[in-house]
Every structure is written in structure tokens, then in C-alpha cells.
Amino acid sequence: MSTLMQQADDLNTVAAFLAAPDVRVLHPEAVAEHLGRPQVDLLVLLGNGVLPTIDAAAGAFRRGVASELMLVGGMGHSTDPLRAAVRDDPRYDGFPMDGAPEAAIMQNLLVRWHGIDDRHITVEPTSTNCGANAEEAYRLLQAQGRTPTDILLMQDPTMQRRTWASFRRVWREHDAVRFVNAPAFVPVVQVRDGQLAFETPAGPGRWPMKRFIALVMGEVPRLRNDADGYGPKGRGFIVAVDIPPAVEAAYDRLTEPFGDLVRWPPG
Numbered sequence: 054m055s056t057l058m059q060q061a062d063d064l065n066t067v068a069a070f071l072a073a074p075d076v077r078v079l080h081p082e083a084v085a086e087h088l089g090r091p092q093v094d095l096l097v098l099l100g101n102g103v104l105p106t107i108d109a110a111a112g113a114f115r116r117g118v119a120s121e122l123m124l125v126g127g128m129g130h131s132t133d134p135l136r137a138a139v140r141d142d143p144r145y146d147g148f149p150m151d152g153a154p155e156a157a158i159m160q161n162l163l164v165r166w167h168g169i170d171d172r173h174i175t176v177e178p179t180s181t182n183c184g185a186n187a188e189e190a191y192r193l194l195q196a197q198g199r200t201p202t203d204i205l206l207m208q209d210p211t212m213q214r215r216t217w218a219s220f221r222r223v224w225r226e227h228d229a230v231r232f233v234n235a236p237a238f239v240p241v242v243q244v245r246d247g248q249l250a251f252e253t254p255a256g257p258g259r260w261p262m263k264r265f266i267a268l269v270m271g272e273v274p275r276l277r278n279d280a281d282g283y284g285p286k287g288r289g290f291i292v293a294v295d296i297p298p299a300v301e302a303a304y305d306r307l308t309e310p311f312g313d314l315v316r317w318p319p320g
Contacts, residue, residue: 073214095123123193221292267311
């Protein structure tokens, strides 16, 4: 196996773990197969710079996967990529975003361009990072007297597993709550024309390869339950996450070519 082929294989191993998909098709039938019921109480879309997550959330809601939407995100490391992606997408020509938090941007896109009724959308526009997303979402729902039983989470696929771990920590006293991980897609890398490329060609709102690799390289250290990670033995932002040996081995091999791209410190 060539060096590039090994890198692609290792990136796919780590990326599939990070995406943590419980359902790969956002249809009521797939949700029913996983949960035993076709509709969740709440779909939570977390602020990120990957526009296909917004498209997927809109499609899922229209198909009846969720009865309510919650958009979470203030100003953070994904705000500028989100704004840039919206500007680059011809569907959203002329959409003003200066000063708007991620949740407000997503709300505008869902209402104005995807036809979602604003009455079904709750907005949390203050959180600034992954851990705060879960905390602020919980705080807002509690203030409204709401405790959904089944919650579908949708985030940048590279941050899906950490988001899930953050929500489980915050909701740890609510044993009846079930979370469903539903990334819009699971990225796949291949070798094309002598370089790493996505199996699905990049379009507006998808990562450039360098940013994708940086996000992947930054996630595994955060997920580790050690003194430097985000688990209970470290910063305490997430529940303990078991990282399979195959994922750790793939990540270790990736540190030689891509160790300088690790996105650190917290975010």
C-alpha cells in the first residue's frame, strides 16, 4: 500500500469513528428502525461551517423525522467558515451575515431558502464551543420547561462524536433521554491524480482538504480520557469515550505527515 493510500485509509478510519452515525438515511423508516418510533422530539443542529448539514436538517424535518428544530451556535471557530460557505453558495446570494451568530445564520437559511416554518424553530445564539453548545441547549430547554425524550444531533461530521459525548455529560441525570447521531454524511477520502481527494467532489460549504485533516487531527486528542483530553480525567467537558485500538493506530500513523495541522487548544 502506497503512503498516500495508507493516509487515505487512515483518514477514513478516523473520520468514520468521529462521524459516529446511528442512522445514515434521514427518513422516518430509518429512525424507527433505530429508535422504535419514526419521529424524534427534537432535531438539534449545532453551528458549523459545513452547509450540507443545513440541507440535511431541512430535508429531515420536511420528511417528518423531527417535530421541532433547535439551532445552537454563537460566535466560534466555525463562524467565519460558515459565513464564507454561505457567500460562496449561489443559492444564498446577497444574504447579510455581518455580526450574526451561527444559529441566526442557519435560521435565516432554513426559513428563507428552505421553507421551514419559523414557529418550529428554537434558537440558542450564545454558545461559543462544543461543550457550551450542550450546556446552553440544555439551559434553554429547561427554562422552557421542556425535556425531550428523543433528540437527534447533527453537527460537522468531524465533531459529531464529541458533540454526542458533550450532550451525554450535560444530560447525565436524565436517563430516559436518548440521543441519535445523524451526521449529514460520512466523509470518504481517496487518492486521485496523485493526491488526497474526497470521494464526493467538494462543493460550497464542504471543507478544503487541509481544513478537514486539521479538524480530524484535533479531535482524537480531545476525545481521549487523559490529563490533556476533554474526558473526566482531563477537562471534564465530555463523558468518557472509548477509542478503538484501530482508530488510535490510524491516528498515530497520521501524526507523521499531519501532526503540524492539529487544531489545538480547545474549541
